[in-house]
Amino acid sequence: MLVRFQPHNREVQVAKGENLLRAAMEAGVYIQASCGGEGVCGKCRVLIEKGEVESPRAPGISEEDFQRGLRQACQTRVISDLEVRIPVESELDKRVIARTRERVGGGRQVSHQELESLVLGWCFNPALHKHYVEMEPPTTRDNRSDLSRLLLALKKAQGLESISVDFHLFKRLPFVLREGEWRVTATVVQTRMESQLSEYQLRGSRRPKLTNLEPGDTTREHYSIVLDIGTTTIWGQLLDLNKRATVAEASDYNGQISYGDDVISRIVYSQKPEGMKKLQESVVGTINGIIRDLAKKSGVNLDRVSHMAASGNTIMTHLLLGLDPKYIREAPYTPVANFFPPVRAMDLGLTMGKHVHLYTFPSVASYVGGDIVSGILGSGVYQRKPLTLYIDIGTNGEIVIGNSEWMVTAACSAGPAFEGGGIKHGMRATLGAIEDFRINHRTYDPMLLTIGMVKPKGICGSGLINTVAEFLEAGVITANGKFNADLPTRRIRPGPDGMEYVLSLAEETAIDKDLVITEVDIDNLMRAKAAMYAGYVTLLQSVGLTVGNLEQVVIAGAFGSFIDIERAITIGLLPELPLDRFLFIGNGSLLGARLISFCNEMLDDGERISRMMTNVELSESPEFMNNYVAAMFLPHTNAEEFPGVSQRLFGQK
């Protein structure tokens, strides 16, 4: 049977009776299917445009929709050649790293559109404007210079005065004016975004600056590219600066991964001969790939991109800009700078026109970077009264506590467990990673879900949290993270690293050996969660507050998006608070970059945030060590900090 998927126009030969979701998988076409094929999530809807299938009407599909051919792919078998259309809402990005899914386990996940409404008082007013102007051609009586003519026209037509001009335009100026027959489009920016940045000046006078000139009227094509430069993944969006819209999205692994998984190993590598150069080239290479992707997906001419904005942690920012991060790693951990001037994208090796400058978010300290500043901006935390914990969980966990009045921040080194590091069968959240887990409370047999619904290859960070929480709920492990060896199951057994639980037997895996979780793994997860917990508790203590004072918890970052809050509370990673106080904003870093791209005034807010944050060095804090030791328990040594969980698990109050 030949099955053709639209709008991708991909086809695949399958046996009659084949499951349509599997057919899509084989064709390399992805469909959202978060329940693992059980047919309950109802997300994998497709439209059978031609051909015959066998499929029951799922409860979520109306009679009318069913009549016009709507089916749940996971419940559908192929009977004849098919033409299948995947509606946009059922489509996932083709990359696993770009997966999104319905939030489970409580907390509120909001869309980017909603998120932008979190921030108050911003208006759609990009820093860059395109102005179309017409001039009289020069005559002997009026043979002022080409530049004078243009500036005079901009003054007369647009009221723009005291414009400065980027030197690269001088070379093109006479030709653009004549090619356009004295009708041109000028891109003008408020200077500070494109020019030098002062570390001490917040709201300076902003003189307009001419950054680009195009023949004819191109005002309708006016774009920006925003980037989140993650240690692991880089995300990019192409934005329409006329329509306040996202035109395309793309992402890829940061090419620096091959030089080290985390920021510390990147710094180490940067000190090798040519190390800085290679690291910069690889991140630039990744961004250039994303730029190509964005152009391809959108059909937008990259010459019409007017500027770029990026946010990343302090180390990523240093490496992108070619600044040596050497002293970030050595006590007392000083970055070169926390504020960075906009840089001509081309000078970094980015494949953009000469007119494009890259604005980089300011950092706070060596381990609290522009991504956090961007997230605080994008989440509006800095504008609101409620005491908020903003948390980005990862190897380098970043924490902010505060509100519109004040903010303290800290980074805590949680170790790589959340990213699958230091875990026997740990892996990144990619194809084949166990991401969800249930246990039969009688037989103690597992129920697994992997990313991509393929045979398991390992377990990712969120999967590990879910698994350990489930272990705890089912009494498979005790509060100190040790297996209960007395349970009537062969799944729990002694292994080379101590006791272990067999998640998946060799023949069921893609790795041809038993896939296990060991007590060492659980211990590593406990260290990681204890570091995060101790981090925000210590920060709270530093300002005389406790977890109970938190009115809101904002969880940012790709990893956070996949966390099940209830389970994260169960293991003591997140504080025990009513679920409606939790807000997931996803990629907060990208969110802030979008905002400043759409709204000039937000630049000031971003810089204000960076200045208002007080950094606390946890590594120097004895309180942190105490809190850390106290948190090395599931959920916590002090049951009062997790009364609900403790009550449920141990009957304690």
Place this chain on the structure above:
Amino acid sequence: MLVRFQPHNREVQVAKGENLLRAAMEAGVYIQASCGGEGVCGKCRVLIEKGEVESPRAPGISEEDFQRGLRQACQTRVISDLEVRIPVESELDKRVIARTRERVGGGRQVSHQELESLVLGWCFNPALHKHYVEMEPPTTRDNRSDLSRLLLALKKAQGLESISVDFHLFKRLPFVLREGEWRVTATVVQTRMESQLSEYQLRGSRRPKLTNLEPGDTTREHYSIVLDIGTTTIWGQLLDLNKRATVAEASDYNGQISYGDDVISRIVYSQKPEGMKKLQESVVGTINGIIRDLAKKSGVNLDRVSHMAASGNTIMTHLLLGLDPKYIREAPYTPVANFFPPVRAMDLGLTMGKHVHLYTFPSVASYVGGDIVSGILGSGVYQRKPLTLYIDIGTNGEIVIGNSEWMVTAACSAGPAFEGGGIKHGMRATLGAIEDFRINHRTYDPMLLTIGMVKPKGICGSGLINTVAEFLEAGVITANGKFNADLPTRRIRPGPDGMEYVLSLAEETAIDKDLVITEVDIDNLMRAKAAMYAGYVTLLQSVGLTVGNLEQVVIAGAFGSFIDIERAITIGLLPELPLDRFLFIGNGSLLGARLISFCNEMLDDGERISRMMTNVELSESPEFMNNYVAAMFLPHTNAEEFPGVSQRLFGQK
């Protein structure tokens, strides 16, 4: 006999009785000797430190000086081995192009020191300052970024706020701070000089900008390089920004000469494939040579040069900055721009540190360039009430008329005669060029002086003026520039190009043929002088004035420096005015560049001058053509315009 010259430590073997001036010539040591060896100018004074000479006491040498060994070299014969010291004032630059000489024929020539006093109200206040600061090293309690630490120190110690930072410094920052053990020297500039320039903003707010950072205290070494980018010659000076002093001077022919003698041929060449690139590379190559020379002569470390300032005509400025001059040549003659932002010197290919920016003087129009603006600035014309004619005589003659209230300007294409072009035996003012001329009024035999006192190779522009004036005075030619063939001399004879006068017979020349001046040559000179004269007369008319209203004539430019005013008046090139109204400022272009380098505030004045000048396109003026035709006579068709000369020559009133 062995003669050793100091301070050069050069020696030469000569025969006993040899002339000491000739010995110096042979040793490659130059001594100012403008009278051609006649002993009357008294400039070639040397100090005989050891050995015996034969020399009369010249009238200008006191008995006391004579006793301590002072002699006129041209009057001295070598008797024994000698040790000779050349006092600074007798020394010429080793390059012929750098020659200077006592003014003859009236007019006042002033030194650079005097010249700087022509400009009112300027103070020694360079735009760039060096600040030495000390910082506390970072600690865990104070681990702000390196940049923050530096800026805070500059704020505390120097009161500098809102400093912006050149991005190139970010990369070096952590290493310079640590190399200097937290003691560094920061170079700070008032932004506008180093940053983008607005064509419409005159006196903007000037935020300080950090341009350079050096470990330790380097405040005592703070230099600038100023350049006059001439079509033919480039002059450079290394200035000490602490001492307001010239440390070294150097000059060389503009490497672009091989692509064309004048600006028009350069523009033509620029339109060939790679033409722009080659032209830019050759002028940059010349400047780099001058920079090397300046470093060598001064012993100054070029890393201690903080900035550069250059002035040149509009075409030279375009080509240096890599701007296409194409439309300067095509009616209606529009330059790309008249104001240019400072450019990183390194980006142009100049061998300077990354911190060095090149400031370029603004132009007025396609053929009235930054060199004129610089000269007007340097001469103080724009500050004074007297009606002044500022004139730079050359192939492209530039004229300014005005005072502190207003200024009109024009360029007039005089043709290459002043530079020896279009003249049968014309040549540039280099070694072997006839530069002065007298005629025996009875025999009509010539008396020549060549540059370098060598056998004549040709005649240069100033020599041609002197010769033609002398012809006129002696009745060798008539007022319409034709030879008087009736004179009893074989020097006047028919030649292939019509009548000619033999300046030098083949055996007396370095070219092995008779060196002549033809009627065609005289005609070409008349065209050139007529164009200049018609230029300033037309400009005067355009504002309702006449030559008689002129209260001062400022003659700028290398060529002008060698003109004999009286003879220039005789042929009708300069207006007939009392000689004390003439002022020679030499290289006015370099003068203005020095001023802005020494005095920040002068930048504004330079830009104000550029704006206050009204350009008149003479090529479009019917009055100019009339004036030109009327001036095609020696000195002029209308004897009333040159009453003194006419009276003397023709007995007319």
